[in-house]
Amino acid sequence: MxxxxxxxxxxxxxxxxxxxxxxxxxxxxxxxxxxxxxxxxxxxxxxxxxxxxxxxxxxxxxxTILGSNAHVTVYSAPTEVVAGSGVFSRLMQDYEARAGRIAAVPGVTRAAPLIRGQVMVTYEDRSNVAEVYGIAEADLMTIPRVAHSEEALGEISRFGEGIALGSGLARELGVGIGDRVKLISPNGAKTAFGTSPRVSSYEVVYIFTAGRWDIDRTRLYMPFAEAQSYFNREGGADEIEVDVTDPERVDDWEIPLLQAGGAGTLLWTWRDASGSxxxxxxxxxxxxxxxxxxxxxxxxxxxxxxxxxxxxxxxxxxxxxxxxxxxxxxxxxxxxxxxxxxxxxxxxxxxxxxxxxxxxxxxxxxxxxxxxxxxxxxxxxxxxxxxxxxxxxxxxxxxxxxxxxxxxxxxxxxxxxxxxxxxxxxxxxx
Structure with a gap:
């Protein structure tokens, strides 16, 4: 065989x-x-x-989303300014205490009060629309894609003396470090004859590149106290930006953040914004x-x-x-x-x-x-x-x-x- x-x-x-x-x-x-x-x-x-x-x-x-935006945005439900007035506002008057409670939540790495608004930015004969973020300098330093931008110009340490622009917005306006731009807001000072536009001039002290075309082309950072005054938000904040240790599991922090924020707290996560x-x-x-x-x-x-x-x-x-x-x-x-x-x-x-x-x-x-x-x-x-x-x-x-x-x-x-x-x-x- x-x-x-x-x-x-x-x-x-x-x-x-x-x-x-x-x-x-x-x-x-x-x-x-x-x-x-x-x-x-x-x-x-x-x-x-x-x-x-x-x-x-x-x-x-x-x-680019997580490096230049909040992982979670905390804001308030509309509340009536004066009982029976029929005028509602989302302004957080207790933003400091609320930010402190949120920052104490385990896993939260940043809780930054913020002022949001839109303005017309003009320089010489050029103009464009910008989205303003009023933020404290210490909180701005914790935004990786802005504070540590590889193609940044100027000194972020001078943020308290002026404003910071995205590179796309600066390029379209043709401005550089040291130039002064005008910000025009339709919601300015309230007078007996109505609301007059507010026009203020600011020095450009910092230009950043976040890596996102839409952010670099529209975003403008302003010192928090100055933004409160400019947008008539004295004593309040529009929202609180929150960062967590693991943004991929951001849903795990929703209940703790709602509890820390108190009554009327609403959340908007980065997945809600970009999930689709x-x-x-x-x-x-x-x-x-x-x-x-x-x-x-x-x-x-x-x-x-x-x-x-x-x-x-x-x-x-x-x-x-x-x-x-x-x-x-x-x-x-x-x-x-x-x-x-x-x-x-x-x-x-x-x-x-x-x-x-x-x-x-x-x-x-x-x-x-x-x-x-x-x-x-x-x-x-x-x-x-x-x-x-x-x-x-x-x-x-x-x-x-x-x-x-x-x-x-x-x-x-x-x-x-x-x-x-x-x-x-x-x-x-x-």
Missing amino acids: ARRTAPFSAFEFLIAWRYLRARRAEGGVSVMTWISLIGIMLGVAALIITLAVRAGFRAEFVD FLRALDIEDNVMFVILTVLVLIASMNITSGLIMLVKNKGRDIGILRTMGLTEGSILRVFFLCGAFTGVIGTALGLALGVVISLNMDQVMSFVNWLNGGDAWDPSIRGIYELPAKLQADDVIKAVGLSLGLSFVVTIFPARRAARLNPVEALRYE
């Missing part, structure tokens, strides 16, 4: 590798192998690049993953075509191998290895290509801009200034595992067909 060989023996790898190197007369098999290999390589690279860009975009987008956009990103990610999975599957199906052609061309060899004592299992493994080699090599090349492009996304985008003859990435539409890429180990493993799995699965059918080939029929007309 013939001794059975161990599965995937060295000779099975040798035969499979020799079959992949088709001779010139079997050029069709070689062409199909190359098509399969290139298709899998491009599919895997596209999948890795897409996953990296998706992760990078989401991380950068969330970082993030959910849209997740849906888009899932759709893109499915589409690219189909592309990898189509590329893998070329392996089936190539193996079917290889089995047809190697019918005589299969018959000879069977008569020499190779079992159906050995034949199946030989042709399985033929397809597996293509899948593994294509996946490895795709992995290398995808990683290289992901790590050099800035240069890739520069090349795309050069081809388009301009700016191919519009921050006014996408919010952030560049297309980031963030390689994550689980994304790479997911792409590689998917490619190898599909490559191995589609190889089974033609390999079984080769194993079941009758050696007598294969050699009858040879």
Whole structure:
């Protein structure tokens, strides 16, 4: 009785590798192998690049939100100013005590009273609308993307002497450090003849870049006491900005913050403001993953075509191998290895290509801009200034595992067909 060989023996790898190197007369098999290999390589690279860009975009987008905005905004429900007057206000008169109670909540890292308003900013013959944030200098220093901006101009330590502008707003107005701009608010001083607009002049002492196009183009910071006076909020605050240790779990702080804020306290989290956009990103990610999975599957199906052609061309060899004592299992493994080699090599090349492009996304985008003859990435539409890429180990493993799995699965059918080939029929007309 013939001794059975161990599965995937060295000779099975040798035969499979020799079959992949088709001779010139079997050029069709070689062409199909190359098509399969290139298709899998491009599919895997596209999948890795897409996953990296998706992760990078989401991380950068969330970082710009959390780095320049509050994780939770605390404000008051409307209350009647004078009983029976019918005039309601959201102004917090007890903002200092309320901010102190909120800051004492475990996990809260910042509780900053804030004045909010909108003004017209003018400089020489230019003007634009700005959203004013009245904030204390100590609280401004705790906003990472503003206080520690890499492209900042001026000195934030002089914030008490003037105002801070976003770089986009400063660029549109054409102002620099030391220039004085006028702020115009329609809700100014109240006189017997009505409310007159308020016009005040301030020196620009600090220009920041937060990394978000909409923030840099519209935001203006003003000292808290000055904002109280300018917007007629003496003795009060519009809201309290709150930061927590883990913004991804911000919902866990809702009940403690409501309890600390007291009666009439309302909350607005960063997820409430941007949750719909993030959910849209997740849906888009899932759709893109499915589409690219189909592309990898189509590329893998070329392996089936190539193996079917290889089995047809190697019918005589299969018959000879069977008569020499190779079992159906050995034949199946030989042709399985033929397809597996293509899948593994294509996946490895795709992995290398995808990683290289992901790590050099800035240069890739520069090349795309050069081809388009301009700016191919519009921050006014996408919010952030560049297309980031963030390689994550689980994304790479997911792409590689998917490619190898599909490559191995589609190889089974033609390999079984080769194993079941009758050696007598294969050699009858040879």
